Structure formats: structure tokens, C-alpha cells
């Protein structure tokens with residue numbers, strides 16, 4: 695599968711589409727999810743053309759992989775989520791229910807988050 699350069703997160707990265715950005719550095723961009731599922735629902739995306747978790751691990755440089763993880767950690771601290779806790783989630787592919795084909799990590803927090811998976 696080829697990376698779609700016009701997926702919505704690619705366009706947000708290029709600043710063609712606005713987003714409520716909360717953090718940006720050389721490795722990552724973090725912004726509010728447009729359809730929040732928790733009081734705090736932030737998306738963190740790496741800077742580069744990566745479709746999914748597997749694509750990222752296979753292609754990203756070690757520096758980018760570390761920088762991306764540290765950006766997630768930074769956002770967790772920005773929202774003071776480390777005390778009460780949070781959930782990190784990434785979806786991949788059809789069974790994962792991935793909607794946007796640019797690798798992203800969801801950060802959920804701000805209330806007890808319930809069961810790990812829906813029972814549907």
C-alpha cells in the first residue's frame with residue numbers, strides 16, 4: 695500500500711487544513727481530535743510519510759522513533775495526565791478500524807476510561 699499524500703493528516707502537517715495544535719517539534723505534531731471520545735483526546739502524528747504503526751517501525755529512523763515517543767510523553771505532561779492516568783491507542787488496518795492512513799497515536803484522558811475494548 696502506498697502512502698496517500700493527500701490524506702487529512704498529511705494536509706494538517708502541511709498546514710493546508712487547520713487543526714487545534716497543542717504541541718509541535720521536529721518529529722511530531724499534536725492536536726485535538728475533531729470528534730473527541732474523552733474530555734482529553736489528542737492525536738499525535740509523526741512528521742513523515744508513514745501509514746501505520748508497522749510502516750513507522752519498518753521505515754522511520756531511530757531518531758524519529760524516539761522523538762515521536764518523547765512528543766507523546768511531552769503532551770501527556772502538558773495535560774497533567776501522568777497522575778490520574780490515560781490511554782494510548784493506535785488503530786491499524788481494517789480490523790483496527792483505522793480511518794486516517796497516516797500513523798497516529800490517540801491519547802485519551804480526563805475521566806475513567808472504562809473497558810479496554812468494546813464488547814460489540
Ligand code: DGP
Nearest residue numbers: 702713726727728729785791792793794
Ligand atoms: P483512527 O480511526 O484511529 O484512524 O482515528 C482517526 C481520528 O481522526 C478520529 O478519531 C477522528 C480524527 N479526525 C479525522 N479527521 C480529522 C480532522 O480533519 N481533524 C482532526 N483534528 N481530527 C480528525
